[in-house]
Amino acid sequence: xxxxxxxxxxxxxxxxxxxxxxxxxxxxxxxxxxxxxxxxxxxxxxxxxxxxxxxxxxxxxxxxxxxxxxxxxxxxxxxxxxxxxxxxxxxxxxxxxxxxxxxxxxxxxxxxxxxxxxxxxxxxxxxxxxxxxxxxxxxxxxxxxxxxxxxxxxxxxxxxxxxxxxxxxxxxxxxxxxxxxxxxxxxxxxxxxxxxxxxxxxxxxxxxxxxxxxxxxxxxxxxxxxxxxxxxxxxxxxxxxxxxxxxxxxxxxxxxxxxxxxxxxxxxxxxxxxxxxxxxxxxxxxxxxxxxxxxxxxxxxxxxxxxxxxxxxxxxxxxxxxxxxxxxxxxxxxxxxxxxxxxxxxxxxxxxxxxxxxxxxxxxxxxxxxxxxxxxxxxxxxxxxxxxxxxxxxxxxxxxxxxxxxxxxxxxxxxxxxxxxxxxxxxxxxxxxxxxxxxxxxxxxxxxxxxxxxxxxxxxxxxxxxxxxxxxxxxxxxxxxxxxxxxxxxxxxxxxxxxxxxxxxxxxxxxxxxxxxxxxxxxxxxxxxxxxxxxxxxxxxxxxxxxxxxxxxxxxxxxxx
Ligand code: GLC
Numbered sequence: 001x002x003x004x005x006x007x008x009x010x011x012x013x014x015x016x017x018x019x020x021x022x023x024x025x026x027x028x029x030x031x032x033x034x035x036x037x038x039x040x041x042x043x044x045x046x047x048x049x050x051x052x053x054x055x056x057x058x059x060x061x062x063x064x065x066x067x068x069x070x071x072x073x074x075x076x077x078x079x080x081x082x083x084x085x086x087x088x089x090x091x092x093x094x095x096x097x098x099x100x101x102x103x104x105x106x107x108x109x110x111x112x113x114x115x116x117x118x119x120x121x122x123x124x125x126x127x128x129x130x131x132x133x134x135x136x137x138x139x140x141x142x143x144x145x146x147x148x149x150x151x152x153x154x155x156x157x158x159x160x161x162x163x164x165x166x167x168x169x170x171x172x173x174x175x176x177x178x179x180x181x182x183x184x185x186x187x188x189x190x191x192x193x194x195x196x197x198x199x200x201x202x203x204x205x206x207x208x209x210x211x212x213x214x215x216x217x218x219x220x221x222x223x224x225x226x227x228x229x230x231x232x233x234x235x236x237x238x239x240x241x242x243x244x245x246x247x248x249x250x251x252x253x254x255x256x257x258x259x260x261x262x263x264x265x266x267x268x269x270x271x272x273x274x275x276x277x278x279x280x281x282x283x284x285x286x287x288x289x290x291x292x293x294x295x296x297x298x299x300x301x302x303x304x305x306x307x308x309x310x311x312x313x314x315x316x317x318x319x320x321x322x323x324x325x326x327x328x329x330x331x332x333x334x335x336x337x338x339x340x341x342x343x344x345x346x347x348x349x350x351x352x353x354x355x356x357x358x359x360x361x362x363x364x365x366x367x368x369x370x371x372x373x374x375x376x377x378x379x380x381x382x383x384x385x386x387x388x389x390x391x392x393x394x395x396x397x398x399x400x401x402x403x404x405x406x407x408x409x410x411x412x413x414x415x416x417x418x419x420x421x422x423x424x425x426x427x428x429x430x431x432x433x434x435x436x437x438x439x440x441x442x443x444x445x446x447x448x449x450x451x452x453x454x455x456x457x458x459x460x461x462x463x464x465x466x467x468x469x470x471x472x473x474x475x476x477x478x479x480x481x482x483x484x485x486x487x488x489x490x491x492x493x494x495x496x497x498x499x500x501x502x503x504x505x506x507x508x509x510x511x512x513x514x515x516x517x518x519x520x521x522x523x524x525x526x527x528x529x530x531x532x533x534x535x536x537x538x539x540x541x542x543x544x545x546x547x548x549x550x551x552x553x554x555x556x557x558x559x560x561x
Contacts, residue, residue, distance in 0.1 A: 010199070010256035010280055010367060011325055012486055014474050015100065016049040017371045019333045020057050020079055021065060022426045022445065025438035032426070032437075034075065034084035038091055040429075043456065045095050047375060047467070048474035051256075052092065053100040053201050055333055057085070061111050063170035064148075064392055065424070067102075067203060068109035072188045089196050098198035100256060105185050106204045107171040115172050119156065129181045130172050131164035132156065133214060142216040144232070145225035149396030152228050166207050166228055168392055176208045176241050189249040199256030202279065206261045209238035222404060227296065233263040239271065242278035256280050258327060262295065266315060269323035281327045281367060284316040288335055291417075298418035299401040299411070306518045307498040309342070314492040314503070317364055321490060326366025330357055331374045334393075336422040340380035345520035348547045349379055355469045355536035359549040360501050360516040362473045365490035370470065372427055376459055377466035380422040381448045384412065390445050391420040421445060428455040469536065476533055476551065483507045497523045500544070504554075511554045517544040530554040 024036030034057060044052065056066030059074040066076065075082050089099050108115060118126040133141040133153070140153035140162050146169075153162035154169040164173045174181055189200070210232045217226040250257050261282040264272055272282050289295035290304045290312060320326030330338035343353035354377030362368050383389065386398050394415050401411040416422075425448040429436030435452040437443055459467035477485040488507035496502050499519035505512045512533065517523045522543040527550070532540055534551035544550070 007487070008280070008325075010051075012478065012482065013051045013098075013256075013367055014049045014478065015051040015053050015258075015367060015369045016044060016047070017053045017055065017332060017369060019055045019065075019372060019424055022424050022437075022443075023372055024427065024429065025441070025443070028439040028441045029078070030438065030441045030444050031078045033078065034080035034088055038084070038088050041091060041095055041097065043460075044097060046460065046471070047370075048471055048478070049370065050096065050478070051098045051100055051198060053258075053369070054088075054102070056102045056104060058104075061109055061170065063109070063168055065390075067104055068107070068111075068168070068171045069104050070109040070111040071113070073191070086195070093196070100198045100201060100258070101192065102203055103189065103192075103200035104203040105174065105189075106207045107165065107167060107173045110170045110172050122159070122161075125180070128178045129175055129184075131175050131210065132161050133164070135160045135162060142214055143219060143225050144216075144228040145221065145223065146228060148392050149400055150223075151225065164210070166232055167204070173207070173210075177212075182241070182244065186245070186248040189245075190252075193249065193253045193255055197255075199250075199253075199258070199280075201258045201260065203260050204262075205242070205259050206234040206238065206263050207232050208241055209235045211235055221400075223400075229263060234261075234268075239278075246278050250279075258283065266319035269319045273320070273324035275324070277324060281325055283327050283329065283332075284320070286316055287313045288330070288332075291341060297400055298397045298414045299404060299406055301414065301417075305498065306501065309518075310492075310501045313361075313364075313501070314494075317366070317490060317492070321365055326364070327369060328361050328364045328366045329369035329371070330361050331371035331423060332369070333371065333423050334420050335371075336418055336420075337378050337380045338374065339377055340417070340422070342518070343547065345546075348520055351377055351464070351466050352536055352547045353377075354466045356516050356518060356547040356549045358466070358469060358473060359514060359534060359536070359551060360518065363477065363485050363505060363512070363514045363551065364503065365505075368477070371423060373423070375467050375470040376428070376454055376456060378425075378428075378448060378454065380416065380419075381425065381446075382416050383419075386412070386415065388446065389415065389419060389421055391424070394419040394421060422448075428452050430455050430457040469534075472534055480533075481510055481512060481553075484510045484512050488512070496525065499523055500525060511556075513552045513554055514549075515544065515552070516549040517547060520546040522546065528552065528554045 021032050023032040024040050025032045026036040057075055057079040058069045059071040059076045060066045060068050092099050114126045114129045117124045118130050140151045144152040146152040148168045155162055165171050166173050220226050257279040259279040259282040262285050285295055290309050293300035293302055338357050339349050339354050343349050398415055426437040426443045431452045433440050459465035484505050484507040488505040491504045493502040500523050502515040524543045527542050530552040533553055537545050537548040539545050
């Protein structure tokens, strides 16, 4: 597919996501903090990334670990102060690293002053900042189920009224139909942009428009409720809000915007990321959610094969390319660890599996994202009791699964496999006490394992570590072959064995083949003559070994493979 070569700084970025609560606890209170990020900037520089995306650090009661904001202009005391954030921006900038932050504007915390005033006084102008509706026959206004379980409506104490929450009841939805609310949000966004942040990852943004009939639909679960996604995700009319948002904020700055945009079909990508799109990039979750039906409840598991995964991945890639620019990722703070999810043979859930996944996704057409710990090859934990979990979505999926009739053991297996806590455990910096996360205080969430042999310090100094592999990938993409690996034409190779994922990047400079065997069986593949740029196995001849990945600069005399 031929695309016009249009450069942009964010296309050339490699973005590293930091979950601040679990990155580095500099003051030994059990919770990671902004100063911890500042202290670890040299580590990030050594890795080679160019942008950090920091998950929410705003003041918050932490019902959803900061995705429930009580004050957009304040830093949660656990994380530090606004001065620390200013210093993070400045120090990162000196090191050539930009700071992107999370923008959560579908909802606030119920502890936000707007909501407190809305609750306290039905006549307050802030009541219309949220979505309040009268009860119907003593029951909630309709049968919408929230993303985190149960009715999406919460009763207002002492009134025959309910308020809407797409997510948790401590995350009341903002009423985007209200122009005054929108203006307030835009002012807040511009305040942050003026501070010098590089841009935003925009949380749950496809939920801001609700069908104004607020009608019930036939139930889709034994709780008599229906997923709110049918009435409040990427609904008609959202374009008006998203265009206005862009015009009044992002467009005026040299910033980057990455929308979390679940529920957007591939043929609508143009609207979101086309030349006149709302954002620079969006995340596509079709491949990440390959193991659960429609990315929905975790007990609705899907069996999937590599061929299906490959087709899903490539369909997203091609949709991105048709519309604009893409994002490539295999992990984030809402997903389990990729090594546990995507490498089915446990014997290869090791450095080999981790590097196979790494090269498989990293060289696709789009900006690559790395989630903290992915660069070490971290895996899921295995916990035995629901009391060991913090994540509200894990707690909800647990009770929903039991209610749907699954046994306690089956349910625990679903939760272990999918829990968002898997990615949120404290980062293992060293083999020392508490894995070097802090000076020994009990961390807010238990470690993935008490064996800290997998740690950053060990990997930095080992030439064949997962960390070193990521370093090499970044250097190949950004330093050695930017014309090809960033801007080159992307061609999926479909005529390969079912368990292989292969694609080619091509520019006037070079033709580079990326090929990965995502199975534990050797796979036939006719390797072209060329220079091996990267490999996770000493074998350089066909067949490809289990979970082998190769990046080959194809010699000019080879015809199209
Ligand atoms: C997004 C976030 C997730 C959060 C939810 C509600 O999906 O990534 O962590 O729970 O929005 O804000």
